[in-house]
Amino acid sequence: MADPADSISAPTAPVPVVRPQVGNPYLAGVLAWLIPGLGHIYVRRWRRGLAFFLLILASIWIGCALQGNLYRPQANQPLSVLATFGAMGMGLPYFILRSVFDYAGKIAAPGYEYGTAFLLTGGLMNLLLVLDAWDIARGKKD
Amino acid sequence: MSHFLLMVVYALIVSLFFTLLWRRERKEQIKLFLQLFLGMVGGGLLVAYLMYPFPPGPPAPIP
Numbered sequence: 001m002a003d004p005a006d007s008i009s010a011p012t013a014p015v016p017v018v019r020p021q022v023g024n025p026y027l028a029g030v031l032a033w034l035i036p037g038l039g040h041i042y043v044r045r046w047r048r049g050l051a052f053f054l055l056i057l058a059s060i061w062i063g064c065a066l067q068g069n070l071y072r073p074q075a076n077q078p079l080s081v082l083a084t085f086g087a088m089g090m091g092l093p094y095f096i097l098r099s100v101f102d103y104a105g106k107i108a109a110p111g112y113e114y115g116t117a118f119l120l121t122g123g124l125m126n127l128l129l130v131l132d133a134w135d136i137a138r139g140k141k142d
Numbered sequence: 143m144s145h146f147l148l149m150v151v152y153a154l155i156v157s158l159f160f161t162l163l164w165r166r167e168r169k170e171q172i173k174l175f176l177q178l179f180l181g182m183v184g185g186g187l188l189v190a191y192l193m194y195p196f197p198p199g200p201p202a203p204i205p
Binding site: 118 | 145151155158159163
C-alpha cells in the first residue's frame with residue numbers, strides 16, 4: 001500500500017525558463033555599446049533595437065542642440081572621470097562628436113545644464129542596453 | 143524651449159526606454175510607461191511647487 005505522504009508533493013521552486021543562446025554574448029555587448037540598439041538587432045530583437053536606437057539618438061541630439069557638456073576627464077576633478085565613462089557609454093557617437101565635430105558644449109548656453117543631462121542619460125541608457133543584449137544573447141532574457 | 147517642455151521630453155524618452163527594457167506585454171508596458179512618465183512629471187512639478195517660496199540665489203559665476 002502506498003504511503004499517503006508520498007502523494008503530497010512538497011512545494012517546489014519555480015523552474016527557470018531555459019532559452020537557447022541567441023548569439024555570441026561578447027559580440028552582442030560590443031555591438032550594443034558601439035551603436036545604440038545594434039546589440040538587440042544582432043540578437044534578432046529588431047523592433048526593440050530600432051526603438052532603442054531612435055530613443056538614444058534623440059537624447060544625444062537634443063543634448064547637442066542644447067549645447068550640453070560632453071564630459072572629458074579634468075585635472076583635480078575625479079568625478080569628471082566617472083562622468084566621462086558615463087558619457088562614453090553612448091559608444092561611437094561620443095567619439096564622432098569629439099573627433100569629427102570637435103564638439104565640447106558651451107557653458108554659457110541657456111540649455112547647458114539640460115543638454116548635459118540629456119547627453120549623460122544617452123550614455124548611461126546605452127550601458128544598460130549592453131547588459132540587456134548580453135543577457136538576451138546568453139538566453140537569460142527574452 | 144521652456145524648462146517644462148524639456149522636462150516633459152526628458153521624462154518621455156526615459157519612460158519609453160525603461161518601458162521597452164523592462165516589460166514585454168503591451169498592457170504591462172502601458173501601465174509602467176504611465177507610472178514612470180506621470181511620476182517624473184508630477185514629481186518635478188511637486189518639487190517645483192515646494193521650492194516656489196524660496197527665492198533663487200545669485201547666479202553662479204561662469205568660469
